[in-house]
Amino acid sequence: MRVSQGHTVAGAPERKASNEWEARMGQVDFSTLEHQGWERVAQPYHTYFGDLTTQSNPAMLDALGIGRGARFLDIASGPGYLAAAAARRGADVTGVDFSAAMVDKARRVFPELEFRIGDAEDLPFPDDSFDAVGISFGMQHFPHPERALAEAFRVLQPGGRIAFTVSATPDKAVGFAMVLKAIDEHGTTDVPLPPGPPFFRFSDWEESRRALLDAGFVQPVVREVDQTLVLRAPDTPFHAVMRGGVRIAAMLNAQTPAALASIEQAVAYDAEAYRNDAGELRIPMPCVLASALKA
Ligand SMILES: C[S@@+](CC[C@H](N)C(=O)[O-])C[C@H]1O[C@@H](n2cnc3c(N)ncnc32)[C@H](O)[C@@H]1O
Helix, strand or coil, X not given: CCCCCCCCCCCCCCCCCCHHHHHHHHHCCHHHHHHHHHHHHHHHHHHHHHHHHHHHHHHHHHHHCCCCCCEEEEECCCCCHHHHHHHHCCCEEEEEECCHHHHHHHHHHCCCCEEXXXXXXXXXXXXXXXXXXXXXXXXXXXXXXHHHHHHHHHHEEEEEEEEEEEECCCCCCHHHHHHHHHHHHHCCCCCCCCCCCCCCHHHCHHHHHHHHHHCCCEEXXXXXXXXXXXXXXXXXXXXXXXXHCCHHHHHHHCCCHXXXXXXXXXXXXXXXXXXXXXCEEEEECCEEEEEEECC
């Protein structure tokens, strides 16, 4: 199924999303949806996804060759995990995120590190000011990811490296697959969301490679990195994305109460296949890691 293409309501009588929701979504653009969303979910994102996205930090820092003294920029830093992992390797780190709530969260979790408010598509840094930049699970949230890559290119010094991660496609990222399948089967994707770039665009290795080359980078390398979403009862991937996410959460919020309850139940049913003896759900959520060089 598609997540992202800005479906408008076609007046389907069975879909009873509230007038209030339609009015709100009719007024916001994609960037505003994302910004308002991340401002709301800084704490639940940390709770549900903090132990997931950090799993690919070592692979990204290896791809970037981060070592002692490297000037490193964590773009779309969220609660600051990647910046903190780079700092543990001795890098001189800065995090930047457009959400004040996320920057606040990062400053609380990692008070010794520097985090700034700023837009990935208009970075508040001079040219050639970093040796490496990382974008951990940010690319699918930018309205114009090409602009973000151009900005990353600008602030990197020649010889510097970029890397980004995005979720793998739903056939591999099982948690997303469960929720999207349940929406397809029990709800509707025909909801009034503002148009945005395809959520899984950069999950396509060739597309990531092409975008890096188009931005002026060379020697792109793309690979997959294993990650596992670990949840404890009563949480399932439904609760993780509903409470800690933005775009799929917006799609869930637009469902009727009855459809939403069915979606929640369907995800709970599918998730049981991934419960271990300790009672935890361990759900495969691999990511795509793309990296390249500014020659
Ligand atoms: C999925 S979270 C990733 C957080 C963190 N990097 C991680 O790996 O867990 C996406 C982050 O991107 C930020 N973000 C989205 N659009 C942005 C933009 N245009 N400029 C800067 N940050 C942005 C959000 O505020 C949020 O913190």
